[in-house]
Amino acid sequence: MPEKVRVLLADDHAVLRSGLSLLINNQKDFSVVGEAPTGIATIALSEELAPDLLLLDINMPKLGGLEIITTLKQKSPDMKILILTMHDEPEYLRQALKSGASGYILKKAADTELLSAMRAVINGEVYVHSAITKSILKDMLPEEVGDKEKDEWEDLSPREKQVLRLVALGHTRQEIAEKIGLSSKTVDTYRARGMDKLGLKTRASLVRFALQRHLLN
Amino acid sequence: MPEKVRVLLADDHAVLRSGLSLLINNQKDFSVVGEAPTGIATIALSEELAPDLLLLDINMPKLGGLEIITTLKQKSPDMKILILTMHDEPEYLRQALKSGASGYILKKAADTELLSAMRAVINGEVYVHSAITKSILKDMLPEEVGDKEKDEWEDLSPREKQVLRLVALGHTRQEIAEKIGLSSKTVDTYRARGMDKLGLKTRASLVRFALQRHLLN
DNA sequence: ATCTTTGTAAGGAAATATCCTTCATTTGTA
DNA sequence: TACAAATGAAGGATATTTCCTTACAAAGAT
Numbered sequence: 001m002p003e004k005v006r007v008l009l010a011d012d013h014a015v016l017r018s019g020l021s022l023l024i025n026n027q028k029d030f031s032v033v034g035e036a037p038t039g040i041a042t043i044a045l046s047e048e049l050a051p052d053l054l055l056l057d058i059n060m061p062k063l064g065g066l067e068i069i070t071t072l073k074q075k076s077p078d079m080k081i082l083i084l085t086m087h088d089e090p091e092y093l094r095q096a097l098k099s100g101a102s103g104y105i106l107k108k109a110a111d112t113e114l115l116s117a118m119r120a121v122i123n124g125e126v127y128v129h130s131a132i133t134k135s136i137l138k139d140m141l142p143e144e145v146g147d148k149e150k151d152e153w154e155d156l157s158p159r160e161k162q163v164l165r166l167v168a169l170g171h172t173r174q175e176i177a178e179k180i181g182l183s184s185k186t187v188d189t190y191r192a193r194g195m196d197k198l199g200l201k202t203r204a205s206l207v208r209f210a211l212q213r214h215l216l217n
Numbered sequence: 218m219p220e221k222v223r224v225l226l227a228d229d230h231a232v233l234r235s236g237l238s239l240l241i242n243n244q245k246d247f248s249v250v251g252e253a254p255t256g257i258a259t260i261a262l263s264e265e266l267a268p269d270l271l272l273l274d275i276n277m278p279k280l281g282g283l284e285i286i287t288t289l290k291q292k293s294p295d296m297k298i299l300i301l302t303m304h305d306e307p308e309y310l311r312q313a314l315k316s317g318a319s320g321y322i323l324k325k326a327a328d329t330e331l332l333s334a335m336r337a338v339i340n341g342e343v344y345v346h347s348a349i350t351k352s353i354l355k356d357m358l359p360e361e362v363g364d365k366e367k368d369e370w371e372d373l374s375p376r377e378k379q380v381l382r383l384v385a386l387g388h389t390r391q392e393i394a395e396k397i398g399l400s401s402k403t404v405d406t407y408r409a410r411g412m413d414k415l416g417l418k419t420r421a422s423l424v425r426f427a428l429q430r431h432l433l434n
Numbered sequence: 435a436t437c438t439t440t441g442t443a444a445g446g447a448a449a450t451a452t453c454c455t456t457c458a459t460t461t462g463t464a
Numbered sequence: 465t466a467c468a469a470a471t472g473a474a475g476g477a478t479a480t481t482t483c484c485t486t487a488c489a490a491a492g493a494t
């Protein structure tokens with residue numbers, strides 16, 4: 001049989017490490033080669049043991065997870081990193097992947113899920129727990145969130161929407177006037193009315209508003 | 218046994234409809250109650266047959282898919298809609314979900330996947346094909362795409378990046394000056410230098426640039 | 435039948451932004 | 465060491481935007 005995948009566990013909870021260790025060593029294709037309780041230990045052991053896969057909890061004391069990933073990837077670029085965490089916030093995911101992690105799975109996941117995530121990552125795939133995928137998708141779903149505020153936008157007249165969108169995209173009143181074939185004074189008016197309806201005072205706050213609602217693009 | 222889930226197939230390819238029909242009728246929990254080759258037929262049959270689930274291809278001639286979803290959801294709000302399409306572009310996904318679809322699966326998916334997507338949607342979940350989930354995630358991954366042009370941005374000095382980003386977010390030079398603690402004249406300078414390096418002349422083109430590269434947020 | 439919203443447009447003062455140039459340090463690099 | 469790039473800043477003329485107000489016709493709502 002081929003050599004087993006060498007795994008390093010990094011988590012500050014000893015109990016969890018033991019449990020995972022048992023689970024993983026029980027597989028025919030994995031073996032735990034080390035355990036690290038802190039960020040510093042994780043970096044040290046990664047270099048010492050050169051594991052194929054690191055199971056990393058990003059809530060360890062000292063040198064919190066996110067910055068650590070960058071460091072680890074620099075020192076051990078071939079080691080795959082699978083984040084194992086309680087946080088199902090898309091922002092963590094984003095940053096983790098951006099920093100170089102190859103997978104992101106939640107602690108509430110089932111054993112079998114963890115194992116298939118580990119296998120996926122080892123095979124060069126990017127694995128993301130479905131629960132968090134869903135929370136990313138949520139941005140795309142109707143209703144669910146942001147009702148009263150979405151209505152605010154829908155309360156605008158077509159012209160107001162059109163003009164505000166162009167303003168948010170960085171166009172000047174004159175560019176807009178040309179683009180939609182009206183006087184720039186008229187553009188002024190729509191802009192002012194729209195901003196007023198939305199309760200916004202600055203262009204920056206309008207841009208924030210538009211980005212949140214995916215009105216650009 | 219409970220009643221079967223009543224399915225309406227909407228796709229302009231007769232062959233595909235036949236194939237799907239066979240596959241679906243072969244399941245113990247589904248039965249195809251109708252087939253529609255056009256958007257108009259889809260609307261008519263949805264009202265007439267009141268199916269539980271609509272399998273919809275968004276490339277049908279006449280009344281193309283996306284607008285049709287809104288109409289369907291208005292007339293038959295309880296009917297679930299699963300989009301079945303060739304297009305794995307995130308933008309289609311976004312619009313489809315926004316319009317009221319409950320799922321999005323690609324034609325290249327395996328039979329079993331289609332069926333589990335159908336079951337998920339019927340159970341009130343939102344199903345999205347993993348291939349397209351990946352292409353959404355791609356935005357979050359490092360490197361991969363956009364090399365030569367990303368370099369353009371990376372050629373900027375830190376200050377230039379910082380200022381241009383804030384400009385793209387709609388801030389005025391003065392807001393920026395305060396925010397980063399420099400004179401607004403200095404902000405002017407960085408803005409001008411940065412724009413010059415990127416070969417951009419207008420704020421709108423800067424915003425376009427930034428949006429494409431996901432520099433905002 | 436009246437009130438509100440929408441579309442369109444303008445005047446004019448005050449605030450801002452833009453453009454182009456120049457300059458002095460500091461730091462990195464050939 | 466010398467040259468290039470980055471940082472920080474300013475002057476000043478001109479161009480634009482912003483703000484506030486006013487106006488009027490058509491459409492929709494009450």
